[in-house]
Amino acid sequence: MTGPTDDERVARAALSRLSEPGDLRVQRVVRELGATRVHDHLRDERDLDGVLTDIAQRLRGHDPVRELDEAARAGIRFVVPGDDEWPTQLDDLDRCEPVERQGGAPLGLWVRGPLRLAEACARSAAVVGSRSATTYGGDIAGSLGHDLAAAGFTVVSGAAFGIDGAAHRGALAGDGPTVAVLACGVDRAYPAGHAALLGHIAATGLVVSELPPGCAPTRLRFLTRNRVIAALTGGTVVVEAALRSGALNTANWAGRLGRVLMGVPGPVTSAPSQGVHEMLRTREAQLVTEAAHVVELLGALGDDLAPVARGPETARDRLPATQRRVLEATPVVRGAPATAIARTAGLSVGATRQALEALLATGAVERRGDQWRLARAHRATGAGPDRGEDPDEDPGDAAAAMPGEAAVPS
Amino acid sequence: MTGPTDDERVARAALSRLSEPGDLRVQRVVRELGATRVHDHLRDERDLDGVLTDIAQRLRGHDPVRELDEAARAGIRFVVPGDDEWPTQLDDLDRCEPVERQGGAPLGLWVRGPLRLAEACARSAAVVGSRSATTYGGDIAGSLGHDLAAAGFTVVSGAAFGIDGAAHRGALAGDGPTVAVLACGVDRAYPAGHAALLGHIAATGLVVSELPPGCAPTRLRFLTRNRVIAALTGGTVVVEAALRSGALNTANWAGRLGRVLMGVPGPVTSAPSQGVHEMLRTREAQLVTEAAHVVELLGALGDDLAPVARGPETARDRLPATQRRVLEATPVVRGAPATAIARTAGLSVGATRQALEALLATGAVERRGDQWRLARAHRATGAGPDRGEDPDEDPGDAAAAMPGEAAVPS
Numbered sequence: 001m002t003g004p005t006d007d008e009r010v011a012r013a014a015l016s017r018l019s020e021p022g023d024l025r026v027q028r029v030v031r032e033l034g035a036t037r038v039h040d041h042l043r044d045e046r047d048l049d050g051v052l053t054d055i056a057q058r059l060r061g062h063d064p065v066r067e068l069d070e071a072a073r074a075g076i077r078f079v080v081p082g083d084d085e086w087p088t089q090l091d092d093l094d095r096c097e098p099v100e101r102q103g104g105a106p107l108g109l110w111v112r113g114p115l116r117l118a119e120a121c122a123r124s125a126a127v128v129g130s131r132s133a134t135t136y137g138g139d140i141a142g143s144l145g146h147d148l149a150a151a152g153f154t155v156v157s158g159a160a161f162g163i164d165g166a167a168h169r170g171a172l173a174g175d176g177p178t179v180a181v182l183a184c185g186v187d188r189a190y191p192a193g194h195a196a197l198l199g200h201i202a203a204t205g206l207v208v209s210e211l212p213p214g215c216a217p218t219r220l221r222f223l224t225r226n227r228v229i230a231a232l233t234g235g236t237v238v239v240e241a242a243l244r245s246g247a248l249n250t251a252n253w254a255g256r257l258g259r260v261l262m263g264v265p266g267p268v269t270s271a272p273s274q275g276v277h278e279m280l281r282t283r284e285a286q287l288v289t290e291a292a293h294v295v296e297l298l299g300a301l302g303d304d305l306a307p308v309a310r311g312p313e314t315a316r317d318r319l320p321a322t323q324r325r326v327l328e329a330t331p332v333v334r335g336a337p338a339t340a341i342a343r344t345a346g347l348s349v350g351a352t353r354q355a356l357e358a359l360l361a362t363g364a365v366e367r368r369g370d371q372w373r374l375a376r377a378h379r380a381t382g383a384g385p386d387r388g389e390d391p392d393e394d395p396g397d398a399a400a401a402m403p404g405e406a407a408v409p410s
Numbered sequence: 411m412t413g414p415t416d417d418e419r420v421a422r423a424a425l426s427r428l429s430e431p432g433d434l435r436v437q438r439v440v441r442e443l444g445a446t447r448v449h450d451h452l453r454d455e456r457d458l459d460g461v462l463t464d465i466a467q468r469l470r471g472h473d474p475v476r477e478l479d480e481a482a483r484a485g486i487r488f489v490v491p492g493d494d495e496w497p498t499q500l501d502d503l504d505r506c507e508p509v510e511r512q513g514g515a516p517l518g519l520w521v522r523g524p525l526r527l528a529e530a531c532a533r534s535a536a537v538v539g540s541r542s543a544t545t546y547g548g549d550i551a552g553s554l555g556h557d558l559a560a561a562g563f564t565v566v567s568g569a570a571f572g573i574d575g576a577a578h579r580g581a582l583a584g585d586g587p588t589v590a591v592l593a594c595g596v597d598r599a600y601p602a603g604h605a606a607l608l609g610h611i612a613a614t615g616l617v618v619s620e621l622p623p624g625c626a627p628t629r630l631r632f633l634t635r636n637r638v639i640a641a642l643t644g645g646t647v648v649v650e651a652a653l654r655s656g657a658l659n660t661a662n663w664a665g666r667l668g669r670v671l672m673g674v675p676g677p678v679t680s681a682p683s684q685g686v687h688e689m690l691r692t693r694e695a696q697l698v699t700e701a702a703h704v705v706e707l708l709g710a711l712g713d714d715l716a717p718v719a720r721g722p723e724t725a726r727d728r729l730p731a732t733q734r735r736v737l738e739a740t741p742v743v744r745g746a747p748a749t750a751i752a753r754t755a756g757l758s759v760g761a762t763r764q765a766l767e768a769l770l771a772t773g774a775v776e777r778r779g780d781q782w783r784l785a786r787a788h789r790a791t792g793a794g795p796d797r798g799e800d801p802d803e804d805p806g807d808a809a810a811a812m813p814g815e816a817a818v819p820s
Contacts (some may be wrong), residue, residue, distance in 0.1 A: 020756035054758030100731065136677055219738045264562065265675030265687065267546055268699035277675065281697045287690045289678035317611065321510065328629045344626060346430035348464030 004082035004198060011039035012080050012107045013212070014064035018042075018055045021210040022102035022224035026055070029217075035107065062301040069215055071110065075202075076186055079117055080108040087118045088254055092257050093231050099252070109228075112186040113206035120177050120206055124154035125294055126254070128229065128247045129239035130272045137240035137272055140264055141166035142173075144237060147291030149176020153298070156181060156233050158202070158225065159194055163239045163247070178205040181232070183225040184217040185209060209330045226250040234298040235260030241275035246277050251285065260297045287385055304322040307347025322347065326355035327364060327374075335371025412636045414492035421449035422490050423516045423622070424474035428452075428465045431620040432512035432634035434466070445517065481520065481623055486596055489527055490518035501666050503641050509662070512634055516620040519638075522596045523616035530587050530616055531642045534564035536664070538639065539649035540682045547650035547682055550674055551576035552583070554647060557701030559586020563708070566591065566643045566694025568635065569604055570613070573649045573657070578611060588615040593635040593644070594627040595619060636660040640716055643762045644708040645670030647698060651685035658685050660694065670707045671695040732757065736765035737774060738783075740770075745781025 010193040012035045019026040029038050068078055079085050093105040113115055127144055129137060145155045145167040155171035157164040159180035178201055182190065186207045188386035189195035201207055210228060211221060218243055228245065230236055230253035238261075241247040254261045264283040266273030279285035288294050319327065329345035329352075330336070342352035359365040366375045414422075422445045430434040439448050452466045478488055489495050503515040521527055521700035533579060537554055555565045555577040563723075565581035567574040569590035581588035590610055592600065596617045599605035611617055620638060621631060636656065640646055648671075651657040665670045673695040676683030689695035698704050729737065739755035740746070752762035766782055767776040776785045 021755070054761070057758065058753065063571050136679070140678060186446075218754065220735060263685075264678060265690070265697070267677055268547070268674060270552060273675075273700075277697060279701050280675070281699070281703065287675070287687060287697070289684075289691070293691065319672075323631060325628075342467070344628065346428075346433075348467060351464070 001084075001399060003084070004080050005036070005081065007036045007234045008034075008082070009078060009080050009108070010064045011035040012135065013068050013078050014039050014042075014059065014062060016078070016107045016110075016210065016390070017062060017064065017067065018058050019107075020102075020108060020224070021221060022098075022104060022227065024098055024101055024104060026107070026215070027104035030107065031094075067212065072102055074112075074187055074213065076110055076112045077212055078108050078361040079111050079200045082103070085111075085117045085230055087121045089121070089319075090228070090231050091170065093227060096256050097254075099223075099256075100211055103227060106228060108207075108210075108344060110186050110209050110212055112208075113202045113204055114204065115177055115179075116204050117179075117206060117208065118181055120154045121156065123152060123298075124233045125154050125168035125298055126229045126233040126236040126250065127163065127239060128157055128226075128241075129167075129251045130241050130247060131162040131164075132242075133166065133240050133270060134266075134270060134272055135164035135342065137163055137164040140266075141239045142170035144264070144291050144294070145170025145172075145178070146174035146176075147296060149174030149178070151291060151295045152176075153291075153295065154179055155206075156229055158222075158229060158250075159198060159206075159207075161191055165194055165197060168197060172200055172204065179232070180205070180207045181225055181229045182207060182209040182217070183317075185211055185213040187213040188216070190217050191234070197291050223249055230254040230259055231257055233259065235262055235294065237262040238276050238285065238292055239264045239281065240266060240270075240272035240319075242271050243275045243278065245272075245275050248279070251279060255284055256373040260390070262288045262294060262297065264288060311345045320355075320358075320364050322351055323355045323358055326352050327359055330356075330359075330365055331373050333373065335373040337370050338372060341372060356391070412492075413494070414490050415444045415512045418444075418492070419488060419518070420446040420474045422480065423478050424449050424469065424472060425452075425465075425489050425620045426488075426517045426520075426620065427474065427477065428468050428473060430512075430634070431516060431518075431631060432508075432514060432637065434508055434511055434514060436517070437514035438518065440716075441504075453690070460784075475620065484522075484597060484623065486520055486522045486623055488518050489521050491515070495521075495527045497531045497642055498685050499531070499722065500638070500641050503637060506663075506666050509633075509666075512630070513637065515641075516638060518620075520596050520622055521616055522590050522618075523612045524614065525589075525616050527589075527616060527618065528588055530564045531560060533708075534566050534643045535708055536566045536588070536639045536643040536646040537573070537577035537649060537661065538567055538636075538646060538651075538660045540651050540655050540657060541570050541572040542652070542682060542811075543572035543576065543593055543650050544676075544680060544682055546570060546680070547573055548576040550676075551649045552580035552668075554649065554674070554701050554704070555580025555582075555588070556584040556586075557590070558704060559584030561701060561705045562586075563701075563705065564589055564615075566639055567610060568592070568632075569599055569600075569617075569638060575604055575607060577649075578607060578671075581656065582610055582614065589640045589642070590615070591635055592617060592619040592627070593631040595621055595623040595625040598626070600627050632656055633659055637663045637770040640664040640667055640669055643669065645672055645704065647672040647704055648686050649674045649675065650676060650682035650687065651678075652682050653685045653688065655682075655685050658689070661689060665694055672698045672704060672707065674698060730765075732761055733765045733768055736762055737769055738788065740766075740769075740775055741783050743783065745778055745783040747780050748782060751782060 018384045027307045042059050090105045114297055125148055128140055141163040148155050149171040154177045155167050180201045184190045186209045189198050198207055226249045230250050236254035238247050238251050251261055262275040263280050280287050314347045314369055325345045329341045337350055338353050342349045359397055365372055452469050457623045486508055502516045535558055537551055551573040558565050559581040563589045565577050566589045578588045590611045594600045596619045599608050608617055636659045640660050646660055646664035648657050648661050661671055673686040673690050690697050735755045740750045748763050748766055749759055752759045755762055773785055
């Protein structure tokens with residue numbers, strides 16, 4: 001495939017400057033006529049179905065060729081469909097229902113940074129969330145960013161305060177590529193407090209925007225920006241989001257685009273987790289607690305399986321059932337005769353004696369005359385040989401099953 | 411239906427004393443021959459397929475009639491299948507695969523307290539979790555217990571330290587019925603630190619056990635007890651559970667019994683929430699964050715719907731789209747002409763003027779000469795008239811869209 005013509009790029013640059021991102025009227029005529037013809041029409045101030053007169057009016061005196069040159073001198077390129085670097089997954093936006101009459105694939109993306117955009121986003125995850133994040137949320141976003149980067153995923157976010165910034169920083173700390181998608185020109189630092197962060201991202205990753213250099217962020221631009229974050233990535237992880245958080249807008253786009261939508265839970269008492277919990281509760285989103293879960297959901301099928309979470313296996317798990325039962329019925333300090341242990345264990349005296357001998361051989365119990373009790377080495381942490389490993393197990397409570405209190409009253 | 415005979419009750423009491431809860435050998439012969447005939451056989455020390463000799467041996471000298479009398483004098487009754495008070499949902503256990511050769515419905519339940527068991531559990535939820543709970547988990551369990559009780563649900567749990575105790579206490583605080591299912595005799599206080607709590611529960615709710623009075627708890631008895639908690643209730647809520655917590659055993663039983671299994675999330679950094687998160691991640695359990703969600707899942711279909719969680723609607727939400735766009739492009743402090751606002755908003759000057767006049771009429775913007783800015787009353791919290799209501803929204807950032815920086819360079 002030959003790339004886009006210069007005319008095409010110039011036309012798209014002009015339209016990108018003069019229309020709002022996600023303007024469906026522009027999308028429609030560009031799809032029907034092609035960007036170059038739309039641009040020609042508008043430059044001649046010819047009416048296009050009566051819908052684009054406001055753009056035509058503003059076209060006067062605008063020089064897109066000069067603008068592209070100036071951008072290039074500032075290290076900014078304008079990537080359009082057909083470019084090698086164009087992430088074709090953005091075209092999914094053209095097949096996705098618009099929201100409040102906004103949507104569709106971008107006319108192009110203004111890009112600053114050393115990576116190739118399509119390549120950088122081929123294996124990528126969005127990590128987004130609340131600007132008013134808690135330290136908990138910030139920590140989680142940071143370690144997700146770090147661990148995703150370490151797993152070879154590009155972390156895409158919106159460079160906002162809170163979760164976004166933490167995710168980018170985590171990725172940078174993990175020496176991984178990270179992509180910031182802005183709601184203003186890529187030459188602007190918004191928020192201003194993230195000027196240094198954006199500088200770092202542009203130096204090693206990419207800063208990207210649908211809006212030409214110099215453009216200011218507005219609320220609608222944040223919303224249309226969010227669809228780009230969702231569409232660029234294989235899935236979106238929401239770390240903290242209150243019930244009306246902008247991050248939920250990104251989440252909705254991810255869901256509507258058929259991307260994997262993930263949420264990290266938090267305390268149910270924490271307002272910034274409420275929006276995430278609601279997505280998880282309604283099963284719009286899949287719960288993840290660590291990068292490995294994200295990698296599993298976004299990675300190639302069969303590869304990238306997260307390690308199974310399980311508690312440590314204990315020595316007790318490996319005992320035959322009868323020995324386990326007898327061990328649990330054996331007192332800790334004062335000894336008890338086999339007959340009493342048998343009653344507590346609910347086993348015959350014969351089976352109990354056999355099990356006690358086996359446990360004696362492995363050093364789990366000790367015998368003094370006809371009295372049995374747990375071996376000294378196994379006593380320190382409570383009633384069982386492995387009690388110390390698992391503070392949350394129910395007590396086998398041999399201590400409570402002292403002979404005097406055995407199951408059958410004597 | 412006539413109730414069970416005295417012989418049946420006596421036979422089941424004897425078998426309950428002499429076999430371990432959930433012993434499948436006993437279940438099987440009782441199902442085949444009836445409890446009375448099994449008891450007769452064993453009393454004669456006749457061999458029942460060679461499997462019950464250990465029980466037969468222990469039957470000597472045991473007087474179940476005297477035991478039932480003594481229990482009754484201590485305020486303890488033995489409820490068996492066929493009694494009005496028998497919760498027939500326990501019979502589901504007979505249709506459920508055993509785990510490690512244990513399972514099946516109890517032979518009967520020893521019960522202490524003023525409620526009728528079946529009635530108390532008709533509309534009930536189990537709230538279970540870690541003994542080594544965090545204060546977060548305890549708070550959540552307590553308020554779940556309280557709110558479920560207030561919604562007319564009986565809170566069933568295991569009276570353990572941590573989550574169980576907090577759930578019972580919450581229900582008591584909500585003046586609601588609560589049922590403690592023990593792994594020892596209902597005349598025993600286990601754990602001893604919960605003696606007063608168990609006294610309260612027995613005074614207003616129910617203390618229940620498969621094990622006869624006097625019996626000590628053992629680890630296996632905790633595990634078989636858990637199946638009773640799961641089977642008695644419409645669903646089980648796990649509040650905190652580490653990866654090897656006994657609460658997950660109750661959860662597994664709930665799942666296998668087709669009961670609703672629910673989990674309350676917590677910080678992903680908290681070990682006592684790990685087991686819950688794993689259940690939620692694998693979709694074994696449904697995420698809940700408050701009692702209303704539990705009520706919705708367990709209540710009658712269509713009734714008991716939880717209120718929809720949503721952020722407050724703001725004045726801005728109710729504006730027509732064009733006015734909203736113009737409002738967002740209007741500067742906060744320094745005024746700007748309609749032409750500059752039009753460029754930032756991406757609208758024609760005519761449409762922008764029209765919107766500004768409408769916003770002026772509602773008091774959202776003010777005008778000085780040809781300069782427009784946000785009205786003073788709407789400025790205090792930032793750039794928009796309702797910004798203060800939603801700290802987590804993206805900034806509409808009219809401030810950043812000052813005329814000098816408008817979208818089209820002049």
